[in-house]
Every structure is written in structure tokens, then in C-alpha cells.
Amino acid sequence: MDHSKSTKKPMTSRELAALIGVSQSAVSRAFTPGSSIARDLRERILMQAREYGYQPNAIASMLTKRRTNIVGIVVSDMRNPFYPALIEKLTQALQRAGLQSLLFNVTPGAEIEKQLVAIHTYNVDAVVVIASTMLNSRMLTRITEGRKAVLLNRIGHEDIASVCCDNALGARLLVDHLYEAGHRRIGHVAGMTSSGIGMLRYSAFTSRLAELGMRLTRTVSHEAFSYEAGWDSALDLLADEPDAIFFTSDILALGGIDALRTDPRGAGVGVVGFDDIPMAAWPNYSLTTYRQPVSAIAETTTRLLTEDGPTTPKLYSLPGELVIRASSAPRITGAE
Amino acid sequence: MDHSKSTKKPMTSRELAALIGVSQSAVSRAFTPGSSIARDLRERILMQAREYGYQPNAIASMLTKRRTNIVGIVVSDMRNPFYPALIEKLTQALQRAGLQSLLFNVTPGAEIEKQLVAIHTYNVDAVVVIASTMLNSRMLTRITEGRKAVLLNRIGHEDIASVCCDNALGARLLVDHLYEAGHRRIGHVAGMTSSGIGMLRYSAFTSRLAELGMRLTRTVSHEAFSYEAGWDSALDLLADEPDAIFFTSDILALGGIDALRTDPRGAGVGVVGFDDIPMAAWPNYSLTTYRQPVSAIAETTTRLLTEDGPTTPKLYSLPGELVIRASSAPRITGAE
DNA sequence: TCTGATTCTGCATCCGGATGCACATTTCTG
DNA sequence: CAGAAATGTGCATCCGGATGCAGAATCAGA
Numbered sequence: 001m002d003h004s005k006s007t008k009k010p011m012t013s014r015e016l017a018a019l020i021g022v023s024q025s026a027v028s029r030a031f032t033p034g035s036s037i038a039r040d041l042r043e044r045i046l047m048q049a050r051e052y053g054y055q056p057n058a059i060a061s062m063l064t065k066r067r068t069n070i071v072g073i074v075v076s077d078m079r080n081p082f083y084p085a086l087i088e089k090l091t092q093a094l095q096r097a098g099l100q101s102l103l104f105n106v107t108p109g110a111e112i113e114k115q116l117v118a119i120h121t122y123n124v125d126a127v128v129v130i131a132s133t134m135l136n137s138r139m140l141t142r143i144t145e146g147r148k149a150v151l152l153n154r155i156g157h158e159d160i161a162s163v164c165c166d167n168a169l170g171a172r173l174l175v176d177h178l179y180e181a182g183h184r185r186i187g188h189v190a191g192m193t194s195s196g197i198g199m200l201r202y203s204a205f206t207s208r209l210a211e212l213g214m215r216l217t218r219t220v221s222h223e224a225f226s227y228e229a230g231w232d233s234a235l236d237l238l239a240d241e242p243d244a245i246f247f248t249s250d251i252l253a254l255g256g257i258d259a260l261r262t263d264p265r266g267a268g269v270g271v272v273g274f275d276d277i278p279m280a281a282w283p284n285y286s287l288t289t290y291r292q293p294v295s296a297i298a299e300t301t302t303r304l305l306t307e308d309g310p311t312t313p314k315l316y317s318l319p320g321e322l323v324i325r326a327s328s329a330p331r332i333t334g335a336e
Numbered sequence: 337m338d339h340s341k342s343t344k345k346p347m348t349s350r351e352l353a354a355l356i357g358v359s360q361s362a363v364s365r366a367f368t369p370g371s372s373i374a375r376d377l378r379e380r381i382l383m384q385a386r387e388y389g390y391q392p393n394a395i396a397s398m399l400t401k402r403r404t405n406i407v408g409i410v411v412s413d414m415r416n417p418f419y420p421a422l423i424e425k426l427t428q429a430l431q432r433a434g435l436q437s438l439l440f441n442v443t444p445g446a447e448i449e450k451q452l453v454a455i456h457t458y459n460v461d462a463v464v465v466i467a468s469t470m471l472n473s474r475m476l477t478r479i480t481e482g483r484k485a486v487l488l489n490r491i492g493h494e495d496i497a498s499v500c501c502d503n504a505l506g507a508r509l510l511v512d513h514l515y516e517a518g519h520r521r522i523g524h525v526a527g528m529t530s531s532g533i534g535m536l537r538y539s540a541f542t543s544r545l546a547e548l549g550m551r552l553t554r555t556v557s558h559e560a561f562s563y564e565a566g567w568d569s570a571l572d573l574l575a576d577e578p579d580a581i582f583f584t585s586d587i588l589a590l591g592g593i594d595a596l597r598t599d600p601r602g603a604g605v606g607v608v609g610f611d612d613i614p615m616a617a618w619p620n621y622s623l624t625t626y627r628q629p630v631s632a633i634a635e636t637t638t639r640l641l642t643e644d645g646p647t648t649p650k651l652y653s654l655p656g657e658l659v660i661r662a663s664s665a666p667r668i669t670g671a672e
Numbered sequence: 673t674c675t676g677a678t679t680c681t682g683c684a685t686c687c688g689g690a691t692g693c694a695c696a697t698t699t700c701t702g
Numbered sequence: 703c704a705g706a707a708a709t710g711t712g713c714a715t716c717c718g719g720a721t722g723c724a725g726a727a728t729c730a731g732a
Contacts, residue, residue, distance in 0.1 A: 024689075078420050
């Protein structure tokens with residue numbers, strides 16, 4: 001009867017110390033960069049440690065150092081393909097910096113408050129909140145207070161740092177592009193009207209529209225950033241006979257493109273999105289969009305979280321890139 | 337000069353104990369279900385705790401209990417939309433069971449070994465490995481030994497529990513369906529040939545094909561589970577003039593559908609996928625597929641990880657559901 | 673009412689490392 | 703070469719809870 005599988009207890013610093021005849025403190029210092037220990041002693045200990053398979057217990061060290069090296073990532077909308085991509089890049093960047101990512105999936109149904117308690121009890125060093133219109137300002141304050149925090153794709157909080165692509169620039173570039181392609185009457189599809197980012201894009205969009213003397217036919221929203229919402233919104237807008245439609249996010253735009261294909265009036269209507277999710281590049285969609293600098297966002301976030309001192313609560317706005325594809329092809333001007 | 341933000345140290349059990357005049361042990365026991373403490377004392381302590389905002393420090397308790405309540409999720413392919421969906425459901429199910437998810441993103445480039453060390457140092461209670469052809473069998477053993485472990489969408493490891501949908505059943509049902517729709521000459525697109533799941537589906541597929549007297553024209557692989565690989569593979573297969581193509585995963589099938597549309601020979605070729613990712617339901621694709629029981633997979637995994645005792649290393653095969661859509665429409669039999 | 677069984681409670685100690693402090697060594701400096 | 707300064711090491715203690723053990727308190731039975 002051998003149940004060693006669960007019995008196999010890892011060695012402690014004291015055990016290793018005893019084995020190689022040094023003090024426990026020496027072992028601890030050997031593994032603590034910058035601590036006061038002779039170079040050769042450290043090397044000897046590290047070598048022996050490798051030999052015996054000793055690794056310091058991170059939990060114990062968290063307790064004394066008051067530092068977990070864990071970043072809580074709060075996310076609610078994994079449906080929008082942009083976010084998995086962002087999370088992937090982010091966790092990779094964090095891992096490179098020696099930080100692990102604890103994922104907090106905020107779901108609509110359950111008691112959100114309760115889910116967020118864990119963020120406190122797990123003592124995460126920092127919190128990254130991704131979009132999450134599900135969290136109100138008060139909850140946000142609760143989970144970010146007393147620790148480093150960065151908001152991604154969320155703005156309007158004076159006391160928390162926020163990293164975004166340059167939404168206003170993106171919106172303007174897209175409008176400029178539509179203008180050059182000959183589109184004049186533009187429809188707008190918002191995602192959720194409660195999204196600060198969405199509203200930011202919207203206001204940049206409309207003001208640029210005005211500057212160029214273009215016309216906003218109408219703005220509609222089905223209160224979701226989803227394919228279905230995009231579909232429904234596009235059909236709504238068709239009544240106005242727009243030249244083109246500005247979707248505030250790619251996932252909306254994809255639904256819109258497919259919807260437009262179901263209606264003869266949809267032919268020739270230009271479409272632009274925002275984000276540049278992988279599907280935007282699929283030939284079937286060929287969506288013109290503004291590419292979010294996902295890697296730069298991940299890097300910047302990581303930098304902010306690893307810097308010493310509290311995170312400066314400013315808005316870090318990173319330039320993206322206009323990606324022109326077929327969906328916004330120049331308008332064929334016939335009888336107007 | 338107030339820098340209280342970082343100074344605000346949470347209260348300890350001893351402090352609370354002193355405040356309300358009980359011993360530290362009492363406080364600890366009040367928060368430990370099933371420990372020996374009088375009902376009314378516990379309630380008094382819990383009430384005061386809420387009052388003073390005391391919460392036990394999870395790190396300290398991890399140290400003594402030798403239990404972190406953290407599950408490491410090892411994933412490498414976040415590109416395939418099926419996995420974000422699975423991860424979302426999984427983290428939610430785990431959260432409901434009081435477990436947090438530490439995400440380990442295994443990236444091709446970096447030294448994988450090094451990334452996996454963290455799994456050990458963080459003392460995660462359990463590991464869930466999702467697909468990850470990137471990890472070889474040896475690495476898998478390293479990270480799962482001594483702890484509970486479940487493989488998702490990965491098979492062929494005698495000593496680790498594995499949870500999957502019923503891949504063989506799914507493949508058979510899809511073949512049956514193609515048969516009924518009048519398709520006889522079937523092409524096959526594999527993802528990565530190193531994927532055990534892929535091969536399992538393949539063998540069930542071919543054997544059912546044989547049983548029904550249908551014909552496998554050819555099987556191709558571009559060694560990736562991606563839209564692009566599906567695209568290329570579909571075009572490869574067109575030379576054989578198949579009636580229909582079986583794609584071993586939806587994301588491949590989507591690429592395939594779009595590719596078939598670029599070639600006149602692609603017209604009328606039936607397509608089936610596997611997984612039922614959200615995009616499969618988009619009208620533009622309307623992909624017939626076998627839906628993986630994502631929730632059931634998440635629940636089963638959670639159950640296995642929360643059960644007492646070691647995880648039984650068997651294969652848990654859960655039934656999915658055939659989802660028939662337009663992509664596999666009955667073949668229009670013309671001049672053959 | 674007294675004894676034995678039960679249920680609680682607090683004390684002391686431990687979990688595995690980190691670290692201030694004092695002392696031992698080594699390295700300079702004059 | 704003495705004495706000061708710099709460097710390294712171990713001891714003891716702490717981080718914040720968990721838990722075995724012994725004694726206190728409550729309850730039951732006779």
C-alpha cells in the first residue's frame with residue numbers, strides 16, 4: 001500500500017541547510033537577490049539546491065514579504081474575441097515579468113460582490129480590470145484600493161490608471177478614410193451605451209464627421225458588443241440608406257456585414273469596425289478597422305504594474321493602426 | 337504627506353481577538369467550518385469580524401493548511417475560439433466551488449520548462465491542462481505529479497484523468513448525417529496530426545465511413561487548428577472533387593467554407609465541423625457540427641478536482657449534441 | 673448532589689521563509 | 703601591525719493562521 005503520490009513533501013530550507021551545513025538564513029539569502037551573502041556561499045547553496053531539488057516555497061515567502069507576485073485579472077466579456085487575444089498577450093507579458101495571472105471571471109448572474117472578495121483574500125499585488133461594464137464605479141474602487149491597478153478599455157476613473165489605444169485618433173482616421181472612399185452619409189452602431197470607450201469613440205467620430213461636413217444618419221445600439229447586436233443594428237440603420245456604417249467594435253461589424261448581405265439595400269454599404277480581431281482579416285469579411293496595439297497595451301500595463309511606487313492614475317493612450325481592407329471599398333457613385 | 341494608500345494594513349486575527357476579548361484560536365476556528373467551537377461564539381466573532389472588516393489572510397492559511405485552493409490552468413492555444421469559451425465556463429465553475437484559476441499561458445517561443453516551474457512554486461492544488469500539443473508527455477508528468485490533474489481535449493495518458501466530449505460518437509453522428517444528406521465521397525481535414533483528440537475523431541470517422549460504404553477521398557493537414565489551415569486544406573481537397581468535407585474542428589471548417597466559396601468546384605460541397613464555436617451559428621457559415629458539452633465538461637472537471645482522494649485516471653467521455661445547420665445541406669444530385 | 677462524559681476554549685507551537693541584530697571575519701588604512 | 707571599516711554569518715524572532723493538547727465549563731446520569 002503505497003500512497004506516496006500525495007505524501008511526497010517538498011524539502012524545506014531548514015532541511016537543505018542541515019544537509020549542507022549552513023544556517024537556514026543562508027539558504028533563504030541565497031535565493032533572495034541583493035541580500036547580504038558571499039558570492040561563493042550563494043553559489044554553493046544554489047548548486048546543492050538544484051542537486052537536492054529544493055525550491056523555496058512561494059507561499060511562505062508571500063507571507064513574509066507581503067508580496068504575492070500575482071495579478072488579478074478581472075474580466076467579464078470573454079465572448080468578444082478581442083478580449084481573449086488581449087488576455088493572452090497580457091498574461092504572457094506578465095509572465096515574462098515574473099508575475100502570474102489569477103483570473104476572475106465576473107458573471108452577470110451571481111453575486112458579484114462575493115466573487116470580488118477573493119481578490120482581497122488572495123492578496124493579489126495588482127488588479128487589471130478589462131472593460132467590465134458589469135462593475136460599477138464603487139465596486140471598482142473597492143477592488144483596486146490599496147493596490148496597483150490598471151483599467152483596460154475602460155475610462156473615466158480619475159484615480160486609477162487606464163491603458164487604451166488612442167480611441168479618438170482611431171475614430172478620426174476611420175472617418176477620414178470613409179470620406180476619402182466617397183462615403184458621406186454615415187450610420188453609427190454603438191455597443192453598450194454605458195461603455196465609456198464606446199462613447200469616446202462616438203464623440204470623436206461625430207466631431208470628425210462634422211469637421212468634414214459629413215452626415216450622421218443615425219446611431220443605434222442594442223446594448224451589447226456582440227455579433228447579434230451588430231446584425232440587428234445594421235438592419236435598423238438600413239432604413240436611413242447610409243453610404244457606410246461605423247461599428248464601434250469589430251464583433252458588431254461582422255454581424256453587420258452579414259446582415260447587410262441579407263438585404264438588397266445593404267449592397268455597397270461600406271463598413272468599418274474597431275479593434276482588428278482575427279476574424280476581421282478573414283477574406284469573407286475583409287473588414288477595414290483600427291488595430292488596437294495589443295502588445296503595446298500588454299507591455300505598458302506590465303510596466304505600470306512593475307514600476308516602484310503607486311501607479312500614476314493617468315490615461316495612457318497608445319497609437320493603433322488603421323487597417324484598410326475591402327469592407328470600406330470606395331463608393332460606386334451612381335445616380336444619387 | 338499622507339501615503340496611507342499603501343500603508344493600510346489589514347487587521348489580523350490576533351488584533352480582532354484582542355478587540356473582542358477572545359483568543360486568536362477562537363477567531364481562527366470561527367472561520368474554519370467544522371472546527372470545534374460553540375455556535376454562539378462563532379456567530380459573535382463572525383459578526384464582529386464583519387463589523388471591523390476583518391478577513392482571514394488566505395496566504396497564511398495556505399501555509400498552514402498546505403492547500404491553496406488554486407487551480408493552475410495550462411493553455412497554449414487561445415487562438416481557437418473554442419478554448420476561451422471553455423476557459424470561461426471552467427473558471428466560473430471553479431469559482432462556484434471556491435477555487436481560483438491561475439492561468440499559465442504556454443507560449444511556443446520561450447523556455448517552456450521555466451514557465452512551468454511556477455506551477456510548482458505556487459503550490460497549486462490542481463492542474464488542468466487544455467489541449468496543449470506544446471507540452472510533451474514528460475513535461476505533463478512533471479507538472480501533474482503529486483497533485484490532482486485533469487486533461488481537457490487531450491488523451492492518451494494512462495495516469496491522468498481526462499475529460500472530453502464523446503469524440504467517437506460525434507464523429508460517427510456527423511458521418512451518419514452526411515450519409516443521409518446524400519454525400520458519399522468525403523474529404524477529411526485534420527488539424528495537427530500530433531493531436532490525440534484529432535486522431536481519435538479521425539479513426540471514428542474513417543471506421544464509420546467504411547461501415548456505411550462511403551469513401552474517404554483524402555485526408556490533409558496543415559498542422560494547425562486555424563482558419564488559415566482550414567482554408568489551405570480545403571483547397572487541397574478540391575482536386576479530389578469530394579461531396580463533402582469533414583473538418584476536425586470548427587475553426588478549420590470556417591476557413592474551409594470561405595475557401596470553397598472562392599472556387600467554382602467548391603459549390604455544393606458539404607461541410608461539417610466539430611466543437612460548435614459561436615461563429616458556427618453565424619448565418620454566414622451555418623456550420624453543421626457536433627456541439628461539445630462545455631458546461632458539462634467544466635462541471636465534471638470541477639467535480640473531479642474537488643473530490644476527496646486522488647483523481648481516478650480514467651477517460652470521462654461526455655455526450656455532446658449534433659447540431660445540424662445549412663452547411664451540410666442535402667446534396668443536389670445532378671449528373672454524376 | 674456527585675461523578676463521568678462532552679463540549680469548548682486558550683495556550684503553545686508549528687507552517688516555511690525573511691530579516692534585524694549582534695558577533696565573527698576579512699579587508700583596509702595609516 | 704594596530705585599529706577602523708566593510709563584509710558575511712547565524713541566532714532569534716516574526717509573518718498570520720491552524721491545530722494538538724490540556725484544562726475549564728457544561729451537561730447527563732445515578
